[in-house]
Amino acid sequence: MPAIEASGLTKVYRTYRKERGLWGSIKGLIKRRYDETRAADQVSFKIEEGEFVGFLGPNGAGKTTVLKMLSGLLNPTSGNARVLGFVPWERRNEMKRQFSLLMGQKNALWWDLPAQESLELNRAIYGIDRTRFKKVVDGLSDLLEVQDKMNVMVRELSLGERMKMELISALIHEPRVLFLDEPTIGLDVVSQKRVREFLRIYNEEHRIVTLLTSHYMQDIEELCHRVLVIDHGKIFFDGPLAQIIDRFSGRKILSLTFEKEATRDLSAFGEVTEQTPVSVQLKVPRAQVTETCRQLLEACDVIDINVQEVPVEEVIRQLFGERREDHRAASLASAEAAQAS
Numbered sequence: 001m002p003a004i005e006a007s008g009l010t011k012v013y014r015t016y017r018k019e020r021g022l023w024g025s026i027k028g029l030i031k032r033r034y035d036e037t038r039a040a041d042q043v044s045f046k047i048e049e050g051e052f053v054g055f056l057g058p059n060g061a062g063k064t065t066v067l068k069m070l071s072g073l074l075n076p077t078s079g080n081a082r083v084l085g086f087v088p089w090e091r092r093n094e095m096k097r098q099f100s101l102l103m104g105q106k107n108a109l110w111w112d113l114p115a116q117e118s119l120e121l122n123r124a125i126y127g128i129d130r131t132r133f134k135k136v137v138d139g140l141s142d143l144l145e146v147q148d149k150m151n152v153m154v155r156e157l158s159l160g161e162r163m164k165m166e167l168i169s170a171l172i173h174e175p176r177v178l179f180l181d182e183p184t185i186g187l188d189v190v191s192q193k194r195v196r197e198f199l200r201i202y203n204e205e206h207r208i209v210t211l212l213t214s215h216y217m218q219d220i221e222e223l224c225h226r227v228l229v230i231d232h233g234k235i236f237f238d239g240p241l242a243q244i245i246d247r248f249s250g251r252k253i254l255s256l257t258f259e260k261e262a263t264r265d266l267s268a269f270g271e272v273t274e275q276t277p278v279s280v281q282l283k284v285p286r287a288q289v290t291e292t293c294r295q296l297l298e299a300c301d302v303i304d305i306n307v308q309e310v311p312v313e314e315v316i317r318q319l320f321g322e323r324r325e326d327h328r329a330a331s332l333a334s335a336e337a338a339q340a341s
Helices: 021-030 063-071 115-126 130-144 159-171 189-206 217-223 241-248 286-299 312-340
Strands: 004-017 033-047 052-056 078-083 099-103 177-181 209-213 226-231 234-239 251-258 271-276 279-285 302-309
Touching: 004 063, 033 063, 033 234, 052 063, 052 189, 052 217, 063 078, 063 099, 063 177, 063 209, 099 159, 115 130, 115 159, 130 159, 130 189, 159 189, 189 209, 189 217, 209 217, 217 312, 226 241, 234 241, 241 312, 251 286, 279 286, 286 302
Parallel strands: 052 209, 052 226, 099 177, 177 209
Antiparallel strands: 004 033, 004 078, 226 234, 251 279, 251 302, 271 279
16 A cells, blocks of 8 residues: 555635625625635645655746645545545544655754754653653664753754754654655755765655755756646646656757867857867757768867756746746636636
8 A cells, every 4th residue: 555645636725716896795795706726726636655756847846735625634525535544634543653744845854952852852742751751862863963052042053054953843753754845944054964974864764755846956866756747726747857857848958068169160160068178969860860960070170069858947948938938827717718608
């Protein structure tokens, strides 16, 4: 049985549409009209034990809504979900003890207490044996290199140190499922790298199911073997990250170095993205890479040539932009059709 299974998970928010003026207010008292926003729309997927899955999407795509439903913080409008065999929104204690939700923009620790005492409160809440608690906290603090910060007030910790303490807090009850919502947001490069290393090691050692949302593509590329991509509440891709490039990127990058300054117009070979007197970077349609390389080798004194995929971050950014335009056009057409009728 999958550790996490969602089937047709949908969340619809209704907002009152108020018409202008006094007469509009009066009509609203008699017959109210509502607009519906589908934060999640027929979301379905399965995640097996031990998987580390990335959850991608632009702001407002529905990622956090799905995480909250899987955590039991929100009831869905329709659809079903199971986490470790439990229905999340039934909020059974047996499930609560086996999962954890960490949100990078929310604080779970008490700011006016030292980190150690704040963790002690969580120990009491989960009813963890003191011996086991000490062993887990010592191990996690050693991995995250914050042993010397345990007795420092949470409010006096740096952002990176605070996030490491939040991770310890999320894992002291040794959950089987971990939901991470932007865990590296706002962290410096060094702290981001340390958090990523910790999450990778912890997942490998404990086989914990991890679902990660992040706007930092490096988090996704280094940690996730599989990604779910959501936009406007709908999942439109589920598979290995590399397949996003194969499926949605129509071009590759050619990087060339010349023996001497190139004098001819190189834009005839592709889109020039970078250029110096003795080097150039071109974007070329995937199907034309071989032929373009042949033409460049014949036309120029090339001493080095390199073919690369377009960075996945760029592919996803372009993909979301195109989908937004398509959605905007569809919404406009729908509104015009409604007015015409």
